[in-house]
Amino acid sequence: MRTLGGRYQLVHRIGWGGMSEVWRGHDQVLDRPVAVKIMAPAVEGTLGEAGVELIRAEARSAARLAHPNVAGVHDFGTSPAPGRRDVPYIVMELVEGQTLGQHLALGRLDWRIGVRICAEVAAALAAAHAEQVVHRDIKPANVMLTPSGAKVLDFGIAAAVGAPEPDPDGPVMGTPAYVAPERFEGCPATPASDMFGLGSLLYHCLAGRVPWTTRSHTELIHAQRYWDPEPLPRVDGLPPEVLDLCFRCLRRDPAERPTALVAALLLAEAVDARVYVPLADIDPATPAWDQGAIDEPTYHRNSGARNHDQWHTRPTEHAPRHAAE
Structure with a gap:
């Protein structure tokens, strides 16, 4: 299984679209299930370093939200990808239903x-x-x-x-x-x-x-x-x-x-x-x-x-x- 950031193990893909794909993951540090959203290669390739930093800032903003009707954001990172820039990913609360x-x-x-x-x-x-x-x-x-x-x-x-x-x-x-x-x-x-x-x-x-x-x-x-x-x-x-x-x-x-x-x-x-x-x-x-x-x-x-x-x-x-x- 692929592991991001030395911590988030990707178990199986649970959703995808034109801009990203979402995986059920496992946080090996806190031993809990998570959702991991990975930017699609086509989108990531258009962002550049400034775009990745903007997404990082947006993830930080979203992580401030603590509300019973919001699926929380836990983490942000980038993962090395062969032949292209590091791929940004966002780790979120896994919501079943x-x-x-x-x-x-x-x-x-x-x-x-x-x-x-x-x-x-x-x-x-x-x-x-x-x-x-x-x-x-x-x-x-x-x-x-x-x-x-x-x-x-x-x-x-x-x-x-x-x-x-x-x-x-x-x-x-x-x-x-x-x-x-x-x-x-x-x-x-x-x-x-x-x-x-x-x-x-x-x-x-x-x-x-x-x-x-x-x-x-x-x-x-x-x-x-x-x-x-x-x-x-x-x-x-x-x-x-x-x-x-x-x-x-x-x-x-x-x-x-x-x-x-x-x-x-x-x-x-x-x-x-x-x-x-x-x-x-x-x-x-x-x-x-x-x-x-x-x-x-x-x-x-x-x-x-x-x-x-x-x-x-x-x-x-x-x-x-x-x-x-």
Whole structure:
């Protein structure tokens, strides 16, 4: 078996993607199972020494997070690789269970379950944002469902708020269906871009599909920029404030999206759940989104003028309906 850093023994591969692969590993020093994420050779080759150092700094930022809904980051290192630069790797908490993506592959969730999961994801983001850390890749595959609640994975590619990409000319980090539209315009990752991902996640839980369905990533980026999300199917019993929050998270203007703290508290209240949020960092001033909700209510609780199927309209020009995830 391959061993990294003289300490982390790679047991077997448990996941992979275009940017990295994840291994179940064993920490030989502390005698515990871990998850080891190794940068893919194609990605590592584009970073250079500066990029590796940036990833190291990001891993240090993510390692500061201690939250029940965050899979912790334990270590960072580089491992010699034949014929190329040392390959960076990140050692994380190994979380057992099934991902939210695996559950959603079977269809949409009961709204109460979906809202509870998203409340816990929002709580994890609130803790990260309080530490000036953004996740950059909120999606169902990065949410693990465990007996003790949801765990947000992959904070190992998190970044400091406003930090540039390691390779400005390279691809945007993240999964297109969950990436905020401003990220494709070259804007850095911010808490608001994470909130767009949360909105897409909540929408997916409620509808069983992503907010925009298109034939390609190019069409998806265009749809996010110019079209409203597709209407949600009717969800009996869904509180209107949850529906309102979902679509506000998907606003094109980042300033119009709610904070993770507000989202966590609202979603948790909707299902009578408890979440851990950094209350000490609450600003006594009314946030812009809260003021916007007061001035421009999207949904009236007692109004019959709108229902889920009339929530948002979109231009008459429709793209073919194929999910782009």
